[in-house]
Amino acid sequence: MTDFAVDTGRVSRTGPIAPRSALAKLATALLISIPLILTIDVLSAAVAVMLEIPLLLLAGLRVREFWLRTAVLWIAAPLSAVTIALYGEASGTVYFEWFVMRVSDGSLALAAATALRVLAIGLPSVVLFVTVDPTDLADDLAQRVRLPARFVIGALAGMRMLGLLADDWRALALARRARGVADQGRIRRGIGMAFALFVLAIRRGSSLATAMEARGFGGPGARTWARPSGWDRGDTVLLVVGMLIPSAALTAAVAFGTWNFILGPSVAG
Structure with a gap:
């Protein structure tokens, strides 16, 4: 076992999103994920997943790599749906009941919303973060965020x-x-x-x-960086897309009365 021999070679990726700034990818993932946490409803999650499909296709991942990287999400989503369907809050028609398990209209709707929500939040986060090079992210955080x-x-x-x-x-x-x-x-x-x-x-x-x-990495004073942190129009466009996806999803939920705020009353109620 070697101590410090690390493979720093980069994986060659193609696609419009692949060359984007690491900071833009990270910010886009946060912009998509955080607003979707606020509500648990089928409509907003479904709209978000559909709008994310072009983003996922343009991320530059090969088909096999995409399924391998997101395999945990495809397993977690149905498992969480089954759990919520059996033990979630019951409402409407009850289809099955045994001991503490109860399957009803309400628990099934909540289960579907939970599964779609896992995918809507997890897929862009995993796909965008996988395409981020750690060195590029460090350059962006130090030079642009000023950490x-x-x-x-x-x-x-x-x-x-x-x-x-x-x-x-x-x-x-x-x-x-x-x-x-x-x-x-x-x-x-x-x-x-x-x-x-x-x-x-x-x-x-x-x-x-x-x-x-x-080697002086912990020394005082301003540091110089071997590679300047870049930002172009494509990075700005990616951020705008990251804002539009949750905005459209939440707007649809409010407009159709399915908004279900996790910390308060829903619009439908």
Whole structure:
């Protein structure tokens, strides 16, 4: 296992959104996600998902990569819907009832809204963040958001080290197998490997912090940056799209009386 050898090569992506600023992608994901948290209704979530389809297609992900990256969402959405359908607030016609489980018109509508909401919030967040290069994001945060350079560089180093965890886990598994201790119970083996990985991460982090301090990364004064942070018209357009999607979704919910504010009364009520 190497300590600091990290693959910094970038994945070549195509599409109008791929070359956009890392800060613009992050801001767009937040602009889409935060407003959609305010309401749980089928209409706003469905409108948001439909409007997000062009955004997802233009993000520059290959088909296989898209499904792999978003697999958790496609699993979580139906699971959350089933849970809400069985245990959500009952209203209207009750179709099934047993012990604490009750399926009704209200719980089914809430289940559908929850599943669509998971997709509406999660899909753009995952897809846009996957296309962000950590170095570009660090440049944008330091030069445009004006975050402290020491914090940004430390966070960037940590993000670069995340890629090593999977390699370390595989190396630990192979080492245990070579020593003949890989046939223990799964839980015990997992706990032991997790603790070893935790210790290894602390040691690597301490060594990296010392090396960065020795090279002047923690010194006072203004820093210079190897690559200037750029911003063009395409980044502004992406932000506008990020504002229009939730605006259209919430407007549709209010106009058709389906707005269901999570902290207060709904429009329909």
